[in-house]
Structures are given as C-alpha cells and as structure tokens.
Amino acid sequence: xxxxxxxxxxxxxxxxxxxxxxxxxxxxxxxxxxxxxxxxxxxxxxxxxxxxxxxxxxxxxxxxxxxxxxxxxxxxxxxxxxxxxxxxxxxxxxxxxxxxxxxxxxxxxxxxxxxxxxxxxxxxxxxxxxxxxxxxxxxxxxxx
Amino acid sequence: xxxxxxxxxxxxxxxxxxxxxxxxxxxxxxxxxxxxxxxxxxxxxxxxxxxxxxxxxxxxxxxxxxxxxxxxxxxxxxxxxxxxxxxxxxxxxxxxxxxxxxxxxxxxxxxxxxxxxxxxxxxxxxxxxxxxxxxxxxxxxxxxxxxxxxxxxxxxxxxxxxxxxxxxxxxxxxxxxxxxxxxxxxx
Numbered sequence: 001x002x003x004x005x006x007x008x009x010x011x012x013x014x015x016x017x018x019x020x021x022x023x024x025x026x027x028x029x030x031x032x033x034x035x036x037x038x039x040x041x042x043x044x045x046x047x048x049x050x051x052x053x054x055x056x057x058x059x060x061x062x063x064x065x066x067x068x069x070x071x072x073x074x075x076x077x078x079x080x081x082x083x084x085x086x087x088x089x090x091x092x093x094x095x096x097x098x099x100x101x102x103x104x105x106x107x108x109x110x111x112x113x114x115x116x117x118x119x120x121x122x123x124x125x126x127x128x129x130x131x132x133x134x135x136x137x138x139x140x141x142x143x144x
Numbered sequence: 145x146x147x148x149x150x151x152x153x154x155x156x157x158x159x160x161x162x163x164x165x166x167x168x169x170x171x172x173x174x175x176x177x178x179x180x181x182x183x184x185x186x187x188x189x190x191x192x193x194x195x196x197x198x199x200x201x202x203x204x205x206x207x208x209x210x211x212x213x214x215x216x217x218x219x220x221x222x223x224x225x226x227x228x229x230x231x232x233x234x235x236x237x238x239x240x241x242x243x244x245x246x247x248x249x250x251x252x253x254x255x256x257x258x259x260x261x262x263x264x265x266x267x268x269x270x271x272x273x274x275x276x277x278x279x280x281x282x283x284x285x286x287x288x289x290x291x292x293x294x295x296x297x298x299x300x301x302x303x304x305x306x307x308x309x310x311x312x313x314x315x316x317x318x319x320x321x322x323x324x325x326x327x328x329x330x331x
Contacts, residue, residue: 085260085262087286096270121174133199136146140192143309
C-alpha cells in the first residue's frame, strides 16, 4: 500500500491541495488528482480530455508508477505532455503550472480580453465582467 | 472605465503609492495582481502598460508601454502625447487605434522559456510568502536566469530581494537590456 501525502499545485490561478507523493526529488500526483489540477484525466488509453487522448507511451517511460488506486504520475512529465511550463519544489511539496501557451494563443486569435477577477486594495474582488458594455482601459502599474 | 492593476508583491507599497499619486480618493478601482497571473495572461512585461478593451470585450489595442507624461522620455524614447490623443479619439469618437490585423500581429504567444521563468517566479513568491526564504530565492534566481530581459521579473523582483528598484541594480539591468537592443519594448 502506497502512502500518499498532500502536495500543493498552483494552476490557473488556483491553489490545489491534492493527494500525491514526493519521490526521487520529484512531485507525483495521484491519478485521481489529475483532473482537478489540469482538466485532463488519466485513463487506460492515455491522458484524455473530451475526445483527445495523449497515449500513455508518449508520457515517457518513468512517468507513471503504481496501478489502480495507487497510480501516480510525475508532475514534470504531466506538464510536458500538456505543453505547459512547470516549476517544482520537492522539499516543500509545492509546484506551479504555468498557463498553456495554446490557451493563450486561443484568446489572442479571437482577440478577446480574457476574463479575470482580482482583489482591490481592500481585498474586495473586482471582475472585468463588472464593466460589461463599457470601454475599459486596463492600466498595469507598480510602485517599482 | 479605468482599471488600475498593480503588479506589486507588497500590497502596502501599492497602497502607499496610490495614495501618494492622488491626494483625493481615486474614483476608479485599484486592483492587485500579486501572482502576475493577469499580467501573464494579457502579455504585460513592463509598467506602465495599457490595454484597451471595447464594449464587446475585444482587445482593440494590445499591451503597450504608456507613460502618463514625458518625465522619463530619455529612457522611454517616445512622447506620451500621441497615446493620449489616440485614447481621447477612441473614448469620444470610437476611432479604433489600429487595424484588427495589427492587433493580432502584435500578440504573439509567449515562448516556452518565458513561461518557465514565470512558473519559477510564481513558485518563488509562494515560498517566500510561506517564509521559506532559501528555497524561494533559489527559484527566483532560476526565473531571473531564464528571463534576462523581462522587466516584470527582473525589476519587479528587486524589492523582495532587498534591493532598490530605483538604484544601481536597476540601472545595471537597464544598461544590459539597452545593450541587447531593448527587447520586447513596444510603444
């Protein structure tokens, strides 16, 4: 029986605390945690979303360990398969998955402003959608 | 509608700066993007940058450096006035600042190396916030090495590295960036 710990993965602006393990200087996710973090699922035929599957063989020889409820996938291999950059700190069981370039490119081609919600200085959330039907000037600034 | 979005890690620094810039309460929202998740999604790599979004949430002018005045014109290399004029024409008369094709041409997807640098930076900030200084700075160093020309990563990291964003470290970066041909700078 494999022992799992909680690993923290930041993806798409959300902090996910999910079941996984730290082994061999790498962070591993339980297969059941994969959809929460990535929107993809690890199935017998491969890593799948909707009707697209990346075959298991394409994930790399050492990407998957264990079977059934004990199955885990190594996070770097998972991110590589999804063409997403990842930064991993095994000591803290913490990792960050960057946005998928393909998703960014999608919003660029369509020319749409991606939806967002950010806190104001007092922590109150403000969304782009709060100003629907108006012209918006987004102004990025900083104290530095 | 103006939405001012701060890329500061330190929310109090942003608050102090907003107060200093305006003695009267601001009439527009001041938001905080500590994780740079918004900045990355919109392709913002420096400040001050504006992005124009129309009534149908289409981007009519992609991210571009847009100083409020000509105080730093020697560094910036162009005047603020054309941007102001174009902005007035768009707001008052609906004049599009550029053709749709140019909007698209300017918005290239980020390369893999920059995305890796951004992931390392975000990981570093989460570690630093949790008090894991050594681990955090190790990842921040990786981000800095991966994105030598990215202002948001290079200059934006100076405060958390205990360095002055208006001091020698900034000027060293500025000179290196200028010698490299001012990469990524679009007015």
